Amino acid sequence: MASTLERIKKVTADLLKVDASKVVESARFVEDLGAESVQSIELVASFEEAFDIEMDEDAALAVKTVGDAVRFIDKVLAGK
């Protein structure tokens, strides 16, 4: 099974229509990958569906980079 990072890369690249090579751990969703406000919540919803998890809304706000998302989702998956 693909790693969390790889799955996040695919979801992010598909949703934001960016080249997957740009979706690196240090990439910021808003500034570097161009996520607009509605797209930010779409990303959360996409991660929820892709990983079959539920992300707390205000906690998810702290997720700014791809790396943050990997750590956040790994933590949620570990708690399942």
Next chain:
Amino acid sequence: MTMRALTRQEIETLERQGCSAEAWGTVRVTDGFDPLRVRHTMFAGTVDIGRLDGTFPDAGDGVRRVPGIRDARLQDVRVGDGCYISGVRGGLVNLDIGAQVLIENVGLVVCVGETTFGNGHEIAVFNEGGGRELRMTDRTSAQIAYLSVMYRDQAELIKQLNHLADRCAAQRKASTASIGEGALIRNVNEIRNVRIGAYARIDGATRLLEGTVDSSKQAPSTVGTGVIAEHFIIQQGVSVTDGALVGASLVGEGSRVGKQFSCENTAMFANCEGFHSEACSWFAGPYSVTHHRSTLMIAACTSFYNAGSGTNQSNHMYKLGPLHQGIMERGSKTGSFSYLLWPSRVGAFTAVMGKHYANFDTSDFPFSYINEEGGKSTLTPGMNFFTVGTLRDGEKWPARDRRKSADKLDQLIFDVLSPYTAQKMIRGSRLLQELGDAAERSAEYVTCRGIQIKRLLLKTCRRYYALALEKYFGDVLVARFEANAGKGLREVLKPAAAGEPGTGEWLDVCGLLCRKSRLDRLVADLTAGRIASQEDLLAAFKVIHAAYREDAWNWCLASYREITGRDLAAEPAEGVKAFLEKWKQASHKLLNMVAGDAQKEFEGATRTGFGIDGNGDADFVAVRGAFETNKFVRKLKDDGNKVDQRFDAVVNRLV
């Protein structure tokens, strides 16, 4: 005033000072009249003049004046005590001028024939093509207008409403126009058939025809430079200035209009603002605001609304005429250069961005974003609930109520979260669930009532509504405890005896949130002719307004029971505490989300352009400040502390 004829000596004095009269026998004065204070004045018809002694109050321009009449022509006029009238190029005709009125450097101020001063005049509000005419009066409130404009299918009701308006107009009907005590009329070309209220300030207006400028000492109205108004009602505490054009329109209490704003067939209620823009058949409920050039408000019904620059709507499909109309429910906003093709209905507290050619109805999805994506209209339900703007709006409206009159016409409920928005969120949640259940996993969008929603967001948006409902039910419970200090748990939680029972529907009657059952009874009373005047109708709306909190409590009890199966009124202390825990959690979550939204104003692209020659971050902080020290952000922290304090205070009462 007790009037007497002029003495021979007084007539001789007046004539020596350049005065003349058609017949001195019809010029009467009060005892104490000083003829030395009247110069170069012509009298025609019946003229009564009060005392002209003492000094004139400061008119705000630093010029010292003494009461008197100079360089004027008065025909069938009563002049109150202490007036200052000077430089009337045309004439003052058929007027009843109150005490201490200033009239200076004017052309004509006349009343010709019988007039109702704009009262009873019909305006084609909301639908430019007609069929929803509002018969306006100086006592028309937002709620009276709502019934008159929106309930057109009830012919007998409309007949009665028009009858009440006609009665009011008949009471105003006169062939003499009054100018109230303390009014100021200066540098005006023409005022014809206009009733001017006490302490009104008409300064520099170009032309005012067939209207009312209602005003009082508490809530004076101002009509300023270059204003042209015809067939109009200006209510108390209004400011119409700087080249505004007001045609067949009502400007409601505390409203401000100016900077070349133009309106026709428009009704603007409490605390509206219109600058630069154009309005046509706009039903502008309380706190509707447009500030920018290139904005056209047409055939729209709004309240607590803010128009971004270049906001536009179309009500015309070049078929049968300008027949279309649209509703933007309370709290909506339209972004810069947004466009809506009527007919559409936008749900409460929704932000509209982009251009929309679809006809949609999002009324069951309050607190949403409506965006344009590649020409498609998309909806993100609930997303506007946790934005800085919505929270700020809810706080600023009551703080910005400019109405000073003790007898306010419009009955307003300011609550952002209310049974009205809560019932819609409950319906919206069910709809989102149904849409989600029916959608294929491969679908990118689902369509609902003319608008598209991203399938992925259906679940997320339902969670937003769940959060908002948890917050609302808790807010109401905590407020109930606070309003019933010293009372025991069972006493606090019991249904309100005077409130409407059950989960019945709530309406937004142009700013007044109320149970539909209450409005239905009022409509029945009106239809049956049991309400005799607009004053009685205004009083009936006050009663509905006063019942809001009790009705809301009962609705919350019933709705909570319906949603959860639990009876909050019978809940033991532990159950109430658990309920409050959820409220506390939801409140903090909301505040965190709003803080997150506020943080966006301090990071990333928002810093673009700061530090023109370097030092971008330092320049940004110097101009905009830091996130942590921002006033709004600090207030959010305070609000969080208050949530904890309120929680603790209520929980302590449960022990």
